[in-house]
Amino acid sequence: MSVFIDKNTTVIVQGITGRDGSFHTRQMIEYGTRVVAGVTPGKGGQKFDDAVPIFNTVAEAAKATGANTSVIYVPPMYAADAIMEAADAGVTLIVAITEGVPVLDMTRVYPFVKERGARLLGPNCPGLISPDKSKVGIIPGRICTAGPVGVVSRSGTLTYEIVYQLTRAGIGQTTCVGIGGDPINGTNFIDCLTAFEEDPDTKAVALMGEIGGTDEQNAAQFVKEHMTKPVVGFIAGQTAPPGRRMGHAGAIISGSAGTAAEKIQAFEDAGMGVARRPMDFVELIKARL
Amino acid sequence: MNIHEYQAKEILRGFGVPIPPGDVATTPAEAEQIARRIGRTVVVKAQVHAGGRGKAGGVKLAKTPEEARDVASKILGMQIKGLTVQKVLVTDAAEIAAEAYVGIILDRASKKPVFMVSPAGGIDIEEVAAKTPEKIMRLPIDTRYGLMPFQAMELGFFLYPEAAKARAAAKIMKQLYDAFMANGASLAEINPLVVTPNGEVIALDAKMSIDDNELDRLPKIAALRDESAEEPSEVQARNANLTFIKLDGNVGCVVNGAGLAMATMDLVKYYGGEPANFLDIGGSSNPEKVVNALKIITADPSVKAILFNIFGGITRTDDVANGIVTATKQNPLKVPIVIRLTGTNEEIAVKILTENGFSAMTDMDDAVQRAVQLATGGKAA
Numbered sequence: 001m002s003v004f005i006d007k008n009t010t011v012i013v014q015g016i017t018g019r020d021g022s023f024h025t026r027q028m029i030e031y032g033t034r035v036v037a038g039v040t041p042g043k044g045g046q047k048f049d050d051a052v053p054i055f056n057t058v059a060e061a062a063k064a065t066g067a068n069t070s071v072i073y074v075p076p077m078y079a080a081d082a083i084m085e086a087a088d089a090g091v092t093l094i095v096a097i098t099e100g101v102p103v104l105d106m107t108r109v110y111p112f113v114k115e116r117g118a119r120l121l122g123p124n125c126p127g128l129i130s131p132d133k134s135k136v137g138i139i140p141g142r143i144c145t146a147g148p149v150g151v152v153s154r155s156g157t158l159t160y161e162i163v164y165q166l167t168r169a170g171i172g173q174t175t176c177v178g179i180g181g182d183p184i185n186g187t188n189f190i191d192c193l194t195a196f197e198e199d200p201d202t203k204a205v206a207l208m209g210e211i212g213g214t215d216e217q218n219a220a221q222f223v224k225e226h227m228t229k230p231v232v233g234f235i236a237g238q239t240a241p242p243g244r245r246m247g248h249a250g251a252i253i254s255g256s257a258g259t260a261a262e263k264i265q266a267f268e269d270a271g272m273g274v275a276r277r278p279m280d281f282v283e284l285i286k287a288r289l
Numbered sequence: 290m291n292i293h294e295y296q297a298k299e300i301l302r303g304f305g306v307p308i309p310p311g312d313v314a315t316t317p318a319e320a321e322q323i324a325r326r327i328g329r330t331v332v333v334k335a336q337v338h339a340g341g342r343g344k345a346g347g348v349k350l351a352k353t354p355e356e357a358r359d360v361a362s363k364i365l366g367m368q369i370k371g372l373t374v375q376k377v378l379v380t381d382a383a384e385i386a387a388e389a390y391v392g393i394i395l396d397r398a399s400k401k402p403v404f405m406v407s408p409a410g411g412i413d414i415e416e417v418a419a420k421t422p423e424k425i426m427r428l429p430i431d432t433r434y435g436l437m438p439f440q441a442m443e444l445g446f447f448l449y450p451e452a453a454k455a456r457a458a459a460k461i462m463k464q465l466y467d468a469f470m471a472n473g474a475s476l477a478e479i480n481p482l483v484v485t486p487n488g489e490v491i492a493l494d495a496k497m498s499i500d501d502n503e504l505d506r507l508p509k510i511a512a513l514r515d516e517s518a519e520e521p522s523e524v525q526a527r528n529a530n531l532t533f534i535k536l537d538g539n540v541g542c543v544v545n546g547a548g549l550a551m552a553t554m555d556l557v558k559y560y561g562g563e564p565a566n567f568l569d570i571g572g573s574s575n576p577e578k579v580v581n582a583l584k585i586i587t588a589d590p591s592v593k594a595i596l597f598n599i600f601g602g603i604t605r606t607d608d609v610a611n612g613i614v615t616a617t618k619q620n621p622l623k624v625p626i627v628i629r630l631t632g633t634n635e636e637i638a639v640k641i642l643t644e645n646g647f648s649a650m651t652d653m654d655d656a657v658q659r660a661v662q663l664a665t666g667g668k669a670a
Binding site: 020076077100101102103104106107108110111112126138139140143153154155156157158159160161164181183184208210211213214215234236237238239240241260276277278279 | 431475500544549557567603604632
């Protein structure tokens with residue numbers, strides 16, 4: 001089993017003819033993802049790489065193909081509309097890769113998507129991958145391998161680093177989920193922990209957090225109260241100076257709330273394993289499987 | 290992006306918020322002229338992106354235009370938290386009968402802008418929150434409906450029991466909310482909101498931060514950026530589309546991705562070193578970006594070793610390798626460099642590097658230890 005996506009996931013790509021959209025569509029298809037439609041307004045009726053039908057709207061694409069998932073590569077100023085379009089078309093999983101979406105846009109998008117019963121992952125996230133089954137987004141397929149560990153992270157390349165180290169040590173993954181680093185995102189750690197707890201194939205969870213906000217503390221509380229499976233956590237940004245933005249809008253620490261020390265303490269209080277360095281995941285996870 | 294108090298006040302004034310007259314000056318003579326125009330006691334306030342200006346001596350009263358000139362000459366050029374004061378705001382020193390706090394912040398937990406208001410204004414709101422939380426009212430706003438009149442009145446009455454003042458405050462709440470939304474703010478604050486002895490409700494200080502993601506669609510707001518108030522290397526990096534933050538250490542770091550960049554800095558510290566910077570070259574890096582990144586890092590005299598940590602996903606490691614070769618041909622390095630790269634096109638990258646006399650490592654932990662050793666005086670191998 002896996003969480004959120006599997007072999008039956010059928011995907012619409014919004015922005016399929018763009019630079020990033022076309023590159024990653026090919027990567028997804030190569031990995032085995034069932035990409036059934038693309039959307040680019042004005043290019044309806046054409047085909048992407050002579051294979052994937054393109055539609056003008058998500059509603060048309062969803063109706064014609066019955067796709068249950070949409071992945072979004074449109075520019076930041078159009079991303080909010082694209083997410084709402086997907087939710088309105090009845091897609092149940094929306095993965096927004098786009099970086100730089102204005103946060104105020106997300107204050108309208110989040111309740112809109114929620115009311116339509118869809119799950120949003122992102123924005124500003126690398127997407128997710130269930131090794132050997134499907135990948136939606138941009139996580140490189142070759143660094144993953146199937147196995148018993150659920151991975152959830154707020155960052156992109158740091159996730160790749162840790163997943164790659166797990167894979168090299170022979171520790172595979174059920175699903176790797178990048179929830180994104182923006183202040184307002186669709187899916188949080190607790191949503192993912194809930195899914196991993198319910199997934200019979202997931203035996204342990206690796207969680208990578210960052211400074212800023214209280215999502216990691218909430219996740220730790222959830223682990224303490226509801227998780228039977230072991231969770232190992234890491235916090236990036238222990239050396240970050242207070243109040244400075246470090247690339248992700250999420251990675252801000254102001255005052256006491258959201259510091260690395262506070263989050264690591266919350267992990268320890270919840271009885272979680274704490275990786276001090278990225279490479280510590282391998283031993284800590286191994287010991288818990 | 291932070292904007293100055295005088296810029297925030299200008300925006301709020303445009304939305305109708307009552308603000309005492311004032312203007313910005315860059316010389317003592319200008320400050321004197323503004324004070325003369327106002328014709329009453331003025332307050333001269335340093336315009337820097339730092340809190341605690343009053344405590345640092347950057348806010349002073351002046352009873353006469355001459356005094357305003359003297360005070361301005363002392364504040365201009367002053368250092369506040371490492372920032373040089375280049376501008377002062379000269380504004381009417383309103384008399385104060387009562388002070389309140391009004392703020393809107395984008396809240397991650399409720400996923401909404403949240404109003405925070407308190408009748409205990411004029412001081413640090415975090416202190417109020419810690420000591421007397423009952424004196425703060427929090428109200429999340431659904432941006433699909435906006436601030437509704439009844440909500441504005443609830444906020445107004447929380448500050449002032451008298452209907453006239455509550456109504457005046459409610460009107461200001463609405464104006465502040467409209468300014469917040471129209472300008473893509475992540476924070477907008479009036480502290481203090483004051484009642485004058487004759488019962489007027491006015492804003493004495495204002496602060497706004499803008500979500501950087503909004504700047505592309507708000508060119509007028511983007512133009513408010515004051516580059517003279519920022520670290521020059523950070524300005525240079527932003528213009529080259531790099532995310533860079535200068536720090537105090539000596540290991541210069543070039544990484545792709547914010548999370549990995551922070552984890553790399555943490556690991557430098559873990560092995561006893563100090564990172565000289567945070568630098569994220571972003572996703573689809575081209576050689577040009579690497580050249581710019583190296584330019585910025587090598588310009589910092591405190592950098593004793595350079596560490597590249599690249600995990601190629603979208604980023605092609607051969608692009609990074611080409612960038613390193615091009616940059617070092619243009620400006621030969623004076624400090625040792627440690628290059629760790631793995632992922633997309635790794636074999637090509639390693640070939641490019643070795644042909645040009647560099648060696649490449651594949652393990653992050655090894656690379657960080659090596660860079661720390663070189664920076665802290667360990668001899669080169």
